[in-house]
Amino acid sequence: MTTAREKIVDGGAMLHPELRAEHDPDAILRDGRRLDHAEGVSKPLRPPPDLQPEPQPRGARVHGNRPVDQAEAAARFIAAPEHEKMHDERLWDLRQKRDREMHGIPEWEELRSLASAIKEHTLSRLDEYLDQFETNARSNGVHVHWARDGAEHNQIVHAILREHGATSLIKSKSMLTEECGFRPYMASVGVEVIETDLGERIQQLDNEDPSHVVVPAVHKLRTDVAQVFSRTIGTDPGNSDVHYLAEAQREATRPLILKADAGMTGCNFAVAETGSFVVCTNEGNADLSANVPKLHIASIGIEKIIPRLGHLAVFIRLLSRSALGSPITQYTSHFRGPRRGGEMHVVLVDNGRSERLGMEEFWTSLKCIRCGACMNTCPVYRRSGGLSYGATYSGPIGLIIDPTFNARKYSNLPFASSLNGSCSNVCPVKINIHEQIYAWRRVLVERHETPLAKKAAMSVAGALLSRPDAYRAAIAAAETALAHLPRFVIYNGLNAWGKHRETPHPPKQTFHSWYRENRGAKQ
Amino acid sequence: MRIGLFIPCYIDAFFPKVGIATLELLERFGHEVVYPLDQTCCGQPMANSGFNADAAGAEALFVQNFSGFDYIVAPSGSCVHHVRDNFDAIEQTDAVTEVRARTYELVEFLHDILKVDAFPWAKFPHRVGLHNSCGTLRQLKHATPSELHEPFFSKPMDLLSKVEGIEFVHPSRPDECCGFGGTFSVFEEVVSSKMGYDKVRDHAQAGAEYIVSADSSCLMHQQGCAERIGVPMKFIHIAEILNGASA
Numbered sequence: 001m002t003t004a005r006e007k008i009v010d011g012g013a014m015l016h017p018e019l020r021a022e023h024d025p026d027a028i029l030r031d032g033r034r035l036d037h038a039e040g041v042s043k044p045l046r047p048p049p050d051l052q053p054e055p056q057p058r059g060a061r062v063h064g065n066r067p068v069d070q071a072e073a074a075a076r077f078i079a080a081p082e083h084e085k086m087h088d089e090r091l092w093d094l095r096q097k098r099d100r101e102m103h104g105i106p107e108w109e110e111l112r113s114l115a116s117a118i119k120e121h122t123l124s125r126l127d128e129y130l131d132q133f134e135t136n137a138r139s140n141g142v143h144v145h146w147a148r149d150g151a152e153h154n155q156i157v158h159a160i161l162r163e164h165g166a167t168s169l170i171k172s173k174s175m176l177t178e179e180c181g182f183r184p185y186m187a188s189v190g191v192e193v194i195e196t197d198l199g200e201r202i203q204q205l206d207n208e209d210p211s212h213v214v215v216p217a218v219h220k221l222r223t224d225v226a227q228v229f230s231r232t233i234g235t236d237p238g239n240s241d242v243h244y245l246a247e248a249q250r251e252a253t254r255p256l257i258l259k260a261d262a263g264m265t266g267c268n269f270a271v272a273e274t275g276s277f278v279v280c281t282n283e284g285n286a287d288l289s290a291n292v293p294k295l296h297i298a299s300i301g302i303e304k305i306i307p308r309l310g311h312l313a314v315f316i317r318l319l320s321r322s323a324l325g326s327p328i329t330q331y332t333s334h335f336r337g338p339r340r341g342g343e344m345h346v347v348l349v350d351n352g353r354s355e356r357l358g359m360e361e362f363w364t365s366l367k368c369i370r371c372g373a374c375m376n377t378c379p380v381y382r383r384s385g386g387l388s389y390g391a392t393y394s395g396p397i398g399l400i401i402d403p404t405f406n407a408r409k410y411s412n413l414p415f416a417s418s419l420n421g422s423c424s425n426v427c428p429v430k431i432n433i434h435e436q437i438y439a440w441r442r443v444l445v446e447r448h449e450t451p452l453a454k455k456a457a458m459s460v461a462g463a464l465l466s467r468p469d470a471y472r473a474a475i476a477a478a479e480t481a482l483a484h485l486p487r488f489v490i491y492n493g494l495n496a497w498g499k500h501r502e503t504p505h506p507p508k509q510t511f512h513s514w515y516r517e518n519r520g521a522k523q
Numbered sequence: 524m525r526i527g528l529f530i531p532c533y534i535d536a537f538f539p540k541v542g543i544a545t546l547e548l549l550e551r552f553g554h555e556v557v558y559p560l561d562q563t564c565c566g567q568p569m570a571n572s573g574f575n576a577d578a579a580g581a582e583a584l585f586v587q588n589f590s591g592f593d594y595i596v597a598p599s600g601s602c603v604h605h606v607r608d609n610f611d612a613i614e615q616t617d618a619v620t621e622v623r624a625r626t627y628e629l630v631e632f633l634h635d636i637l638k639v640d641a642f643p644w645a646k647f648p649h650r651v652g653l654h655n656s657c658g659t660l661r662q663l664k665h666a667t668p669s670e671l672h673e674p675f676f677s678k679p680m681d682l683l684s685k686v687e688g689i690e691f692v693h694p695s696r697p698d699e700c701c702g703f704g705g706t707f708s709v710f711e712e713v714v715s716s717k718m719g720y721d722k723v724r725d726h727a728q729a730g731a732e733y734i735v736s737a738d739s740s741c742l743m744h745q746q747g748c749a750e751r752i753g754v755p756m757k758f759i760h761i762a763e764i765l766n767g768a769s770a
Contacts, residue, residue: 075713084717092696099669108672377670379700383717416711418704418718419571420657425670438609441573450573458574465532465569466580468561475536496709500716501747504537511535511542515558519546 053223053240054082059208059387065409067449070416073388074380077219087219088382095376097325098426105317115318116430118311119367123357129272129305130348136275140337143345150180153349157182157264157297158189160345164295166191166261172279172286173197174266175213175370176301178392179351179405194256196285198246201253205232211386211394214323214372219385263289265335267300268369269315270346273308276336277346280319280329287333294342298335302353303366315369318428323371356404361439365400367429374423374433380416389413396423400436403444411449414440475510527592528558529585529626531565531599531739538739544766545598545629551644551766552637559588566612567605571705579612586613586622594636595626598762600659600738601705603628608662628663629762630737634678641685644767648688651764652731653679654722654745656738657700665737669698679737679761686764694725703744719748723756733757735764 057080060073078084102108122129134144143160147153153176161169169191171177183204186193195201199217203210206228210216217225222240229245230237233252239245265286270277277298279286290296306312320329338344357363375381375395386394391402391410399417402410414437423433444450464471497503509517526549530542542558549556565585566578585606589595597603606626613619633639659665659679666677683689702708702718709715723745726734734756736742742758749756759768 071711071713074711078713078717088721102672105672379702379718380711380714383714415572415707416714418657418700418702418707418715420700420704421661422657422668422670422698422700425661425668438571441571442575443573445573445575454572455574458569458572458577462566462569462574462577462580465564465566466584468563468584471532471563475532496712497747499712500751501712501719501744502750503747504533504743507537507539509539511530511539511558512560514539514543515546516560519558 053221053227054080056080056220056224056227057083057385059211059385060390062390065406067411068390068409068413070384070388070390070412073390074384074416077385077388078383083219083221083385084383086221087385090218091376091382094323094325095373095426098322098373098376099325101321101325101327105321111314111318112428112430115314115369115428116367118306118314119429120364122305122307123303123363123366126302126305126357129307130302132272133270133275133305134348136273137346138275140275141344142275142337143343145345145347147347147349147351149351150182150349151185153177153180153299153347153351154182154185156347157299158186158191160295160297161191161262164262164343166293166295168192168194168256168260169262169264170194170196170257170260170289170292171264172266172281172289173200173210173216174264174299175210175392176266176299176349176351177264178210180299180349182299194253194260196253196257196289197281197283198249198285201249202228205229209387209392212372212375213370213393213397219387257288257292260293262295262297263291263293264297264299265290267298267304268319269306269312270300270304271307271309271312272305274336276309276334277304278312279333279335280316280331281333282324282330284331287331290333290335291339295345296335296338296342297345297347299347299349302348302350303368315428319369319371322373322426322428323376352404356401359404361443362400362404362436364431365397365404365433365436367431368397368401369429370397371428373426373428377422377426378417379420379422380418384416389416396433396437397431400431400433400440403440407444407447407449411444414438414444472512524554524593526554526556527589527595528556529562529565529589529595529597529599529602530558531597531602532563533743534598534739537743538760541598541739541760541762544760544762544768545596548629548633548762548766549596552639557592562588565602565605566610567602568706570605570609570612572710575612577612582610582613582619585610586619589622589626590618592625594632595622596629596632597626598629598737598760599740600628600630600656600663600665601740604658604662628659628665628737630659630665630679630682631663633682633765639682639685642682642765642767645686645765646688646767646769647686647764648690649732650690650692650730651683651733651735651759652692652694652726652729653677653683654701654726654734654736654738654741655679655698656703656736656741657698659737660698666698679735682765683735683761689764692726692729692731694722694729694731696725699725701741701745702748703738703741705740708744715744716748716751719744720752720754723749723752723754727754727756731756733759735759735761737761 057077195204202217211219226240229235235248267277268280381395399413421434564581566581569577701722702715
């Protein structure tokens with residue numbers, strides 16, 4: 001007898017068939033078209049109510065500087081079928097919404113080209129635009145700081161907080177602060193940090209990194225969230241109703257927001273000509289973080305600069321459509337200077353970006369606007385979960401950025417790709433992601449950051465395929481061919497092909513011998 | 524026209540029928556087709572894994588075997604993609620660039636060079652799901668990928684539409700990768716297999732009897748996945764259908 005769980009996993013049934021329904025009775029229709037606003041309209045994905053919650057698979061096991069084994073963590077994610085299926089369907093739903101939005105914009109491909117050109121131009125004169133931004137921000141009354149790396153960023157922020165006697169900080173989501181190890185640092189110096197983005201708050205309470213740049217807790221089922229909240233804010237562990245959970249979190253966090261000493265945001269775009277910056281959110285939490293306390297600190301990666309305010313329109317049109325398949329984020333907040341009686345600080349952070357700018361094959365990865373479209377479309381990411389990468393950035397963009405931080409630790413990541421190229425096609429700023437993944441593989445081999453056994457196997461394969469006689473002998477009989485193909489690419493001696501797949505059925509003769517028998521006279 | 528036939532290693536060993544169909548099909552159009560007996564591989568498995576230097580021997584041998592033909596044709600998109608776009612482990616002499624530029628994948632060769640408008644010998648009264656391999660779809664540009672806002676076209680669909688009796692079914696994720704990905708299939712075998720399971724189920728739910736593709740490597744992987752999870756599905760290379768295979 002098949003269990004409900006097996007039915008979900010093996011029967012190919014969807015957890016939520018309504019995701020594919022053409023006519024959704026709950027959808028708000030305008031002009032006969034389903035109207036989607038960001039994350040809000042997406043169907044909640046839930047396991048059948050009669051099952052015990054499936055435990056959440058955890059991410060990669062990270063051991064210092066040792067290479068992260070993404071494949072091992074991905075296998076554990078797949079071994080949790082409800083999580084894997086929910087994750088795959090949820091992100092594929094975002095990809096489909098993105099496609100629908102794209103088809104509503106006739107000039108979509110032109111927009112992508114334009115966005116790419118603006119970014120490449122800006123990166124080619126980054127120093128000039130940064131100077132311009134600094135000058136204009138200062139004249140708007142903003143304090144501007146420069147941080148070489150994550151540690152310097154954390155120290156600068158800490159110094160500002162100390163100066164104001166601030167011991168609690170509310171912040172909106174920022175991948176840059178994740179890069180900098182900001183929360184652990186603040187904990188170590190006794191500053192309480194409260195994340196205000198709901199997904200990021202869940203991750204903070206669970207002591208886990210975000211698994212996605214836009215939807216940080218997308219790998220969690222609501223039953224996982226119920227567990228986290230029951231442990232941390234005292235909710236009923238058996239109640240995984242999303243409204244209950246969201247309300248409980250709001251009740252727990254609002255008082256902390258209202259009494260916080262300082263607020264922090266990231267930045268989506270910093271405009272050189274105005275010295276202003278823009279933060280895009282769907283929860284309005286950046287506005288709370290920036291406006292409730294009198295002190296606002298913004299962490300800005302130096303690649304976030306765009307030259308003119310007019311350029312912003314190009315990116316705003318692309319960002320949320322690519323990310324969530326919604327026309328625009330609920331909030332697009334412009335920050336120009338401190339409000340009366342308040343103070344605004346901007347920390348411009350390098351943290352490896354200048355070095356990346358100098359890498360001939362990889363500098364265009366700095367065009368990234370962190371929309372996450374490459375993650376949503378990536379068939380490997382959807383089935384692995386973002387935490388399997390064991391790095392700040394997961395998915396396709398992570399494969400090409402993470403090794404710039406630590407080539408040894410992230411040496412396996414560029415191999416976690418089938419090189420299908422879908423990522424490059426959805427990228428709103430046209431980063432050739434899959435080509436950079438391919439290029440990284442070469443670089444890592446040249447730097448000897450790949451396993452020795454694999455190196456030996458490739459050397460044997462290369463030699464065999466250079467010598468027709470030896471090659472012929474190797475695949476002369478079907479049985480020996482099976483031993484060499486496709487297993488000649490296996491370096492660990494285990495049958496990695498046959499573990500979850502049947503091997504091909506060997507035919508009576510090879511094409512080569514058929515040809516000699518039937519067309520031999522031609523040679 | 525003198526055509527050099529490149530039959531990649533796994534087709535040679537496991538899918539001789541695909542090689543035979545390709546050869547016979549090209550001969551039907553009156554061309555001289557020669558299969559150089561000393562051929563092995565284009566070098567892709569090594570290069571794809573980052574070991575570009577280890578691909579040099581295979582690449583040099585490829586050029587040696589295929590110099591002097593008007594065209595080199597292979598029934599494999601990923602191999603042609605390697606030859607055309609990445610084949611740089613060896614010095615780029617005139618002979619090398621010449622061979623690279625003359626190498627075509629079978630579908631694009633039939634569609635763009637021979638401009639075939641009929642396959643009167645071909646009948647295939649079956650429901651088929653078309654699998655565009657990622658190499659043919661996004662690298663060789665056989666068809667419009669679903670991610671791009673571009674007018675629809677599909678070269679394999681154009682060719683197959685000329686076959687009597689064929690009926691197409693459409694999976695819900697038409698151009699999602701099946702998970703083969705060359706050495707990815709063994710390096711990340713769990714994810715690779717899961718992608719394969721999802722792929723064959725999607726085609727089965729769409730009602731396909733056959734999955735047809737221009738890449739036997741994807742089919743080899745999908746067949747292995749379908750057999751493992753018990754999805755009843757048949758697999759066939761596009762060359763076999765166009766050459767008149769009945770089932």
